[in-house]
Amino acid sequence: MSIxxxxxxHISKLARISVDEQRAEKLVGDxxxxxxxxxKLNELKTDNVEPLTSIxxxxxxxRSDEVKSKNIRKQIxxxxxxxxxxxxxxxxxxx
Amino acid sequence: xxxxxxxxxxxxxxxxxxxxxxxxxxxxxxxxRSEKSEELNAYITNDFISALDKAKKFDxxxxxxxxxxxxxxxxxDLFCTKNIKTTAGSKxxxxxxxxxxxxxxxxxxxxxxxxxxxxxxxxxxxxxxxxTSFFGxxxxxxxxxxxxxxxxxxxxSAVAGQLTPITIGTDTGGSIRQPASFTGIxxxxxxxxxxxxxxxxxxxxxxxxxxxMAQNVKDCALLHEVISSYDPKDSTSxxxxxxxxxxxxxxxxxxxxxxxxxxxxxxxxPKEIEDLWQKGIxxxxxxxxxxxxxxxxxxxxxxxxxxIVAPAEASSNLARYDGVKYGFRAKGENxxxxxxxxxSEGFGAEVQRRxxxxxxxxxxxxxxxxxxxAQKVRKLIKNDFDEAYKKVDAILTPSTPSSAFKIxxxxxxxxxxxxxxxxxVPVNLAGxxxxxxxxxxxxxxxxLGLQIIGKAFDEQNILNIAYAMEEKxxxxxxxxxxxxx
Numbered sequence: 146m147s148i149x150x151x152x153x154x155h156i157s158k159l160a161r162i163s164v165d166e167q168r169a170e171k172l173v174g175d176x177x178x179x180x181x182x183x184x185k186l187n188e189l190k191t192d193n194v195e196p197l198t199s200i201x202x203x204x205x206x207x208r209s210d211e212v213k214s215k216n217i218r219k220q221i222x223x224x225x226x227x228x229x230x231x232x233x234x235x236x237x238x239x240x
Numbered sequence: 241x242x243x244x245x246x247x248x249x250x251x252x253x254x255x256x257x258x259x260x261x262x263x264x265x266x267x268x269x270x271x272x273r274s275e276k277s278e279e280l281n282a283y284i285t286n287d288f289i290s291a292l293d294k295a296k297k298f299d300x301x302x303x304x305x306x307x308x309x310x311x312x313x314x315x316x317d318l319f320c321t322k323n324i325k326t327t328a329g330s331k332x333x334x335x336x337x338x339x340x341x342x343x344x345x346x347x348x349x350x351x352x353x354x355x356x357x358x359x360x361x362x363x364x365x366x367x368x369x370x371x372t373s374f375f376g377x378x379x380x381x382x383x384x385x386x387x388x389x390x391x392x393x394x395x396x397s398a399v400a401g402q403l404t405p406i407t408i409g410t411d412t413g414g415s416i417r418q419p420a421s422f423t424g425i426x427x428x429x430x431x432x433x434x435x436x437x438x439x440x441x442x443x444x445x446x447x448x449x450x451x452x453m454a455q456n457v458k459d460c461a462l463l464h465e466v467i468s469s470y471d472p473k474d475s476t477s478x479x480x481x482x483x484x485x486x487x488x489x490x491x492x493x494x495x496x497x498x499x500x501x502x503x504x505x506x507x508x509x510p511k512e513i514e515d516l517w518q519k520g521i522x523x524x525x526x527x528x529x530x531x532x533x534x535x536x537x538x539x540x541x542x543x544x545x546x547x548i549v550a551p552a553e554a555s556s557n558l559a560r561y562d563g564v565k566y567g568f569r570a571k572g573e574n575x576x577x578x579x580x581x582x583x584s585e586g587f588g589a590e591v592q593r594r595x596x597x598x599x600x601x602x603x604x605x606x607x608x609x610x611x612x613x614a615q616k617v618r619k620l621i622k623n624d625f626d627e628a629y630k631k632v633d634a635i636l637t638p639s640t641p642s643s644a645f646k647i648x649x650x651x652x653x654x655x656x657x658x659x660x661x662x663x664x665v666p667v668n669l670a671g672x673x674x675x676x677x678x679x680x681x682x683x684x685x686x687x688l689g690l691q692i693i694g695k696a697f698d699e700q701n702i703l704n705i706a707y708a709m710e711e712k713x714x715x716x717x718x719x720x721x722x723x724x725x
Contacts (some may be wrong), residue, residue, distance in 0.1 A: 153596070160555065160599040161562070162592055163580035175593055175654055176600070182655050183544045186613055189620070196615030197622060200446055200671035201433045201476045208472055220339040226569035233564050236575050 148176045244269035245402040249311065249459035250486075252405055256302075256309050263302070263310025263354070266405075267295035270312045270356060274403045279723040280379045282398040284317045285325050286357035294354045306352030307466055314404040316395045317358035318365055319345045319450070320439040324355070328441040329363040329373040329391075332561045332568045332586030342439025343471045344408060344450045351466050356404055360394030363588045364558065365415055365443045367391050368660040369650065372590040377647055380423055381719050382686055385647045389419030389640075389660075395453050396423040400717060406454045406463055410440060412447045413546050414640075414664025417676035420453055421639035421689025424678040424717035426460045426706070427453045429664075431696045432671035433478035436471035444553035445476075447546075447668045457677065457707040461485040464699060483700045491708040494528035498692075498705070499632035503539035504663060506641060512682045513638045520636055520679055520690045523712040529705070532632055536624040541617050542666040543658060548601050548614035549669070554591075555598025561586060593654065622670040629695050634702055637663050639676040639689035663691060673699045677706045678715040685718055 153172050157164045164172065218231060227234040244266055247255070255261040271288045291312055298310035320326045320338035327333045341349075349355070362372040370378040370393025378393040380386040381401035388397040392409025396419030399407050409416040411429035420427025428451045435450045442448065452463035465485040471477040500521060505514070521531050563569035563582030570585045572578030587595070601610035628635065641662055650657045667674040673696070676689040690709070694702035 148600070152600075156596050156600050156603070159603060160595050161559075161576070161579045161583055162587070162595065163577075163584040164592075172593065172596060176596065178655055179547060179593075179597060179658075182658075183547055183610070185544045186541055186548075186617055189538070189541060189617060191613060191616035191620070194616040194619050196612055197619035198615060199476075200622075200669075201478055203433075203478060205475050206472070214340065217339050221565075224336055224339075224566035226563060226567070235564055236572060236578050238575050 148173060148180060245273045247405070248455050249406045249462060252311060253309060256311070257304045263295040263298040264292070266310065267291055267312040267354060270404060274356065276724050277401055277403050280381060280397050280401055280403070281376050282359055282378055282394040282401065282403055283314065283357045284327055284329070284360050284375045284394070287324060287355050288357065291354050291356050298352065298354070303352060307462065308348065308351040308353040311353045311405060312356045313348065313353045314356040314359050314398055314407055315345055316361050316392050316407065316409050318361055318410050318441045319408065320441070321345055321355060321358065324358065326358065326441070327375070328365070329361045329375060330587065330591070331374040333441070334374070334568055336566050338439070340439060343436035343469065343473060344440070344467045347467050347469055348408070359398050359407065362391035362393065363591050364441065364554070365391040365410055365412055366554070366590050366594055368414070368418060368657050370394065371647065371651055372588055374588060379723060380644060381723065382423060382644065384722055386644050386686070387422065387647055389422035389644060391415040392419050392453060396420055396425060399423070399425050399453050399455060400719065402719070406452065406459050408450055408463070408467060409453050410448055410450050411668065412443050412550060413668050414661035416451045416453055417639050417664045417674055417689070417691060418660055420676045421678070422644035422687065424687030424715065425453055425455060426457055426675065426677050427451065428460050428464055428675045428699070429667065429673060430464065430468060430699055431673045433476055434468045434673070434697065434699070436469060436474040436477050438471055438473040442557040444550040445557060446553060447550060457703060457710050458486060458489060460675070461489050461703045480697060485700055485703055488700055489707050490704050491527070491711055493705050493708045496529040496634065496705065497632045498524050498529055498531050499534035499628050499635040500531050501534050501536045501539065501628070501635060501637060503536050504637045506662060509641050513641060513688065516680050516688050516690065517638050520709070523709050524636060526712055527708040531636070534628045534632060534635070536628060536666070538617065538620045538624050539666055542621055542669055543662055545614045545617045545621065545669060546665045547597065547658060548610050549618060551594040551598035552602050552611050553598070555595045555602065558591070558595055618669050621666055625670045625672060633695070634705055635693040637691045637693065639663060639691040643682040643684065643686040643688055667693050672696055673702055675702050675706050677710055677713070678717065679713050680715070681718070687717065
């Protein structure tokens with residue numbers, strides 16, 4: 146299997162990372178060498194193996210949904226690159 | 241004063257409790273040495289002024305019942321610290337100030353320790369040499385232009401260079417054990433679910449664990465006892481009774497059965513590593529324990545499995561960095577353009593590479609071939625360990641396939657960089673505890689480590705084995721203070 150430039154551009158769209166031509170070319174090489182290495186897994190037959198989805202063999206605990214941090218709105222907003230009073234500001238979405 | 245920074249954590253705690261030293265004395269000494277150590281680039285952010293303040297306050301009203309009374313400590317910059325910038329080594333979090341404290345650091349401050357600052361690491365803990373940090377590479381105290389390992393490279397450099405008496409790192413595929421091995425210190429990666437992940441910047445949630453990095457095994461046991469706790473804020477935290485690891489520490493390991501897995505004898509492994517391993521086997525025997533040859537047949541599949549599972553989880557975890565609620569934002573023509581430019585300019589090359597791998601293996605049409613396949617192989621790897629632990633109490637391996645390398649030596653070849661973690665990654669995939677202890681030097685005088693892998697929640701046992709071996713090895717780290725003018 147090999148990953149081409151078109152695939153890199155498709156993945157970069159999905160990952161929401163813009164890549165220029167030069168970066169894309171470099172990524173083609175990098176990802177192909179990494180996937181060559183990953184292909185080793187195909188040596189193993191795993192048809193009857195249950196996938197391991199969680200390493201902690203316990204069921205997730207439920208807890209009541211309570212607000213524990215109060216009055217931190219201002220502090221949270223302060224970390225925003227752009228805000229307006231109590232709101233996060235993003236580039237205009239609706240024309 | 242200069243002698244203070246040479247003392248172990250255990251000695252410092254004793255000396256503070258006996259009033260031979262004050263917290264101010266100790267804190268001043270580590271700040272002084274840290275300030276002289278800028279060339280190591282171990283810190284991203286220092287909090288020295290406030291640390292001295294806290295030390296003075298401690299001395300005015302000392303509580304000697306605490307486990308870390310007035311002990312200054314720098315921590316990896318992957319742990320959120322309330323009101324103190326937390327960057328994860330990334331440009332995208334360059335100006336992020338958490339409104340909350342990670343549980344692990346909270347536990348540390350509750351036992352009387354004082355934050356010195358935040359330590360450099362690979363960006364989002366993705367790296368094995370600390371060269372992917374936005375804040376520059378870290379120098380190893382062992383030699384100039386040598387990597388300290390990664391991702392907890394700043395942490396390793398700071399402990400080995402005596403900038404902090406002890407520290408914490410995080411380990412997703414070897415990020416505590418590999419840098420510990422490279423810098424001649426002790427590093428413990430606890431069982432998954434033992435230390436809370438709450439407030440740790442997430443990389444791969446099914447693999448990430450916090451753990452101590454220390455000058456010796458006893459210090460390591462003491463800090464582990466402080467940080468390991470059940471935490472309802474982490475849904476994978478496990479509620480079980482924790483040991484008093486340092487109190488219960490013993491060098492009596494007579495009759496223990498230690499497995500030696502033949503698959504860890506990999507192609508191209510330097511003879512020095514093989515020799516070190518053989519020496520380790522001899523030490524085990526000298527301690528009255530028994531070694532047994534075992535097989536972990538799927539070992540060679542661990543690294544390819546890891547490079548599917550970890551990037552897949554990372555690509556999901558790092559989706560949150562969109563330039564809206566916190567962190568760096570690039571200008572864009574519209575919302576999507578803003579996202580794409582923010583992530584392109586905010587993440588470094590290695591992080592982007594891993595997000596791309598993760599996105600690909602989770603994408604439509606490839607999920608079964610890669611991600612599901614990797615989860616199945618992960619099961620086989622865990623089964624290997626389960627099978628081995630029917631016969632043995634712990635497993636002994638080298639920590640890394642080589643000693644530390646030069647800065648820049650492996651940056652252009654991602655796969656050769658990934659191979660550094662060949663002996664540590666299987667432990668994360670199986671959720672087990674592993675400890676790296678310094679065990680010797682190579683021909684260049686660089687430290688080499690041995691790894692002891694335990695059964696799940698059997699940290700006490702591997703700490704005991706490490707403690708017994710440490711006594712036999714009597715390793716001396718060769719720190720020349722080359723960076724201090």
